[in-house]
Amino acid sequence: MPYVRDGRPGEAAALTAPALRSTAHRGYGEALMEACREELAVRPQDVPARRTAVAERGGGVLGFTVLDGEPPRGALGTMFVEPDTIGGGVGRLLPEHTAERARRPGFVVLHRRRGPGRRAPARGDGRGARRDGPLGVRPRPSAAVDGTRPHLTAGGV
Numbered sequence: 816m817p818y819v820r821d822g823r824p825g826e827a828a829a830l831t832a833p834a835l836r837s838t839a840h841r842g843y844g845e846a847l848m849e850a851c852r853e854e855l856a857v858r859p860q861d862v863p864a865r866r867t868a869v870a871e872r873g874g875g876v877l878g879f880t881v882l883d884g885e886p887p888r889g890a891l892g893t894m895f896v897e898p899d900t901i902g903g904g905v906g907r908l909l910p911e912h913t914a915e916r917a918r919r920p921g922f923v924v925l926h927r928r929r930g931p932g933r934r935a936p937a938r939g940d941g942r943g944a945r946r947d948g949p950l951g952v953r954p955r956p957s958a959a960v961d962g963t964r965p966h967l968t969a970g971g972v
Contacts, residue, residue: 822867824859886921
């Protein structure tokens with residue numbers, strides 16, 4: 816069973832690998848992957864600064880997400896999941912953990928940042944989320960920051 820823990824600066828390279836594989840899995844060509852390699856690289860100092868959460872099973876990294884911003888408004892920043900774990904619940908576990916973690920320092924609103932071409936899941940998609948406007952998603956109640964089911968939207972903080 817996967818679990819989520821805080822990221823460690825010493826595992827930046829281990830986090831960069833799933834970021835690259837996850838991005839390549841979306842069908843981007845080699846030229847684009849090479850061009851964005853630096854941008855996708857996780858730097859050791861960013862792991863604690865961006866409140867990185869890591870999903871793992873048996874000591875292996877399955878994916879990660881970051882919590883950006885400052886209370887009371889934040890963003891579920893980048894999230895990458897190993898392609899061979901897609902459909903296994905890691906993509907649900909990470910944002911739920913991040914939202915729960917956001918409660919402690921006083922976040923009350925989280926925005927979800929999505930890359931180009933990404934969209935909110937449709938109502939009744941089986942993942943506990945429902946569309947709320949053209950870009951927004953409301954998480955399941957367990958992911959609420961302030962107990963009132965915060966609105967997660969695409970865009971910045």
